[in-house]
Amino acid sequence: MDMPEYYRQRATYYERVYHKPERQSDLRAMEACLPGPFAGRRVLEVACGTGWWTRHGARDCTHWLATDLNPNTMDVACNKAMPAGRVEFATVDAYTFDGLGQRSFDGAFSGCWWSHIPLERLASWLELLHARLEPGARVVMLDNSYVEASSTPLSRRDAQGNTYQNRTLDDGKVHEVLKNFPTCDEAFAALGARARNPEWIAYEHYWVLNYQLA
Numbered sequence: 001m002d003m004p005e006y007y008r009q010r011a012t013y014y015e016r017v018y019h020k021p022e023r024q025s026d027l028r029a030m031e032a033c034l035p036g037p038f039a040g041r042r043v044l045e046v047a048c049g050t051g052w053w054t055r056h057g058a059r060d061c062t063h064w065l066a067t068d069l070n071p072n073t074m075d076v077a078c079n080k081a082m083p084a085g086r087v088e089f090a091t092v093d094a095y096t097f098d099g100l101g102q103r104s105f106d107g108a109f110s111g112c113w114w115s116h117i118p119l120e121r122l123a124s125w126l127e128l129l130h131a132r133l134e135p136g137a138r139v140v141m142l143d144n145s146y147v148e149a150s151s152t153p154l155s156r157r158d159a160q161g162n163t164y165q166n167r168t169l170d171d172g173k174v175h176e177v178l179k180n181f182p183t184c185d186e187a188f189a190a191l192g193a194r195a196r197n198p199e200w201i202a203y204e205h206y207w208v209l210n211y212q213l214a
């Protein structure tokens with residue numbers, strides 16, 4: 001089963017990960033910091049899933065286009081209260097951005113997506129994203145840190161250095177999912193020539209990366 005299909009099957013109970021007690025203080029702090037960087041901006045959200053971050057990031061924006069390959073995860077998002085009149089959803093493949101037409105943005109956000117990008121695709125994916133963004137655009141990415149007592153254990157590492165987890169869905173079937181846990185230095189090194197003044201905030205269970213495009 002591929003990654004999109006895994007998340008399609010998990011859509012209705014995906015948000016259990018956001019109810020883990022040990023993650024609550026990190027989540028509240030990250031949610032509170034999300035609107036600021038996007039105030040007054042036109043933002044592209046990549047792989048929005050069930051829209052956990054969407055309603056926080058979009059609070060003070062001008063417009064927010066939340067995209068995902070899976071209509072099923074976005075169905076959950078569409079049933080949530082979002083900042084009025086500002087949030088639009090679209091089915092878009094993050095590896096092509098086909099369907100965005102000529103639209104460009106001065107902000108981009110992605111939650112828990114970076115970790116699923118194979119290392120050998122990361123630089124080209126960031127270039128593809130940056131090509132959609134105007135000079136001066138603000139980019140924020142956040143994702144999980146590996147925490148022994150809370151994260152699903154890593155099952156293997158491949159020749160490219162990607163790490164994997166075996167995850168069990170509610171039907172009992174086990175799926176292998178690529179999940180990388182970059183360090184700050186690794187993430188900064190991947191960003192490419194247009195990234196300016198990158199900042200990395202390390203929470204206990206998550207990291208947040210924030211930078212501006214030249």
Ligand SMILES: C[S@@+](CC[C@H](N)C(=O)[O-])C[C@H]1O[C@@H](n2cnc3c(N)ncnc32)[C@H](O)[C@@H]1O
Pocket residue numbers: 003004007008046047048049050051052053067068069070073092093094095110111112113
């Ligand atoms: C870990 S979830 C993150 C969801 C949400 N951003 C969050 O942080 O809660 C990963 C998401 O990536 C989506 N996805 C998988 N492959 C994709 C692709 N090629 N293009 C766009 N979205 C994709 C899945 O449907 C899923 O919603």
